[in-house]
Amino acid sequence: MCGRWTVEDVVAHLTAAASTGTVRWITSIVGARFDADLHNARRLAEHRGATPAETLDRFRAVVTSTRAASGHTPAWLGEIVVHGQDVRRPLGIRRTPSIESLTAVATFYASRDFTVNSKKTVAGLRLEATDGPFAHGDGPLVRGPSVALTMAMAGRATYCDDLDGPGVPILRWRCANQQLAFRTSPGCAPPRS
Known part of the structure; x- marks a missing residue:
């Protein structure tokens, strides 16, 4: 449901979102010359494990993180809601956010x-x-x-x-x-x- 992204890529993206603070995010997006696709590709490569199990372990390690690129709560909540469904639906996991x-x-x-x-x-x-x-x-x-x-x-x-x-x-x-x-x-x- 995310174009060419696999479920593992989406999990890595969520890990990146929960691991990247404001300064790192700004540095990354500026370094990508404001190309969101390049920024995301670099963060995926950084947070994707050598195996799907390692990617999942990395995600589990940040589940309780409160780090975000900004204090814009609805935007980051949207990342969790939307990408959570992007992972669940293809895997047949039925859970609806509140x-x-x-x-x-x-x-x-x-x-x-x-x-x-x-x-x-x-x-x-x-x-x-x-x-x-x-x-x-x-x-x-x-x-x-x-x-x-x-x-x-x-x-x-x-x-x-x-x-x-x-x-x-x-x-x-x-x-x-x-x-x-x-x-x-x-x-x-x-x-x-």
Whole structure:
């Protein structure tokens, strides 16, 4: 669900996020000349283990970390929510984040483009959660579980299958275009050497 990234790559990305403070993050993104793909590829290489088991051990070692590149809590919570689902869904692990977490991330994603073009993705649509308080926008309706709305805003078109309403085809098309842009980006995840 993350373009060319494998589940192991996503786990390494989460490890990097929980291991990289503000100064290191700024140094890395500047060193990559603000190319987020190159920045991410370098951090993946740094935090991916020699084996999948080692990558998982590295992740487990930072699970309780409170380190983040900034104090922008909804952004980093979004990393955990979205990439957690990116790992769980392909592996068939059924777990939904709390409604409070999903509502905070969905509200953030609907209000601005940060790491993904989530605000542009839902522009002109009315989003309504069927399991929580999240609602946003005006236009053709898109209704469904908070997790599906959040993941669709993050560009995961497969979650549109869990939504209904006249706005779903528009959202699905926009998600597919977000995924296409991510998948064709050259620096997403370098092949293992």
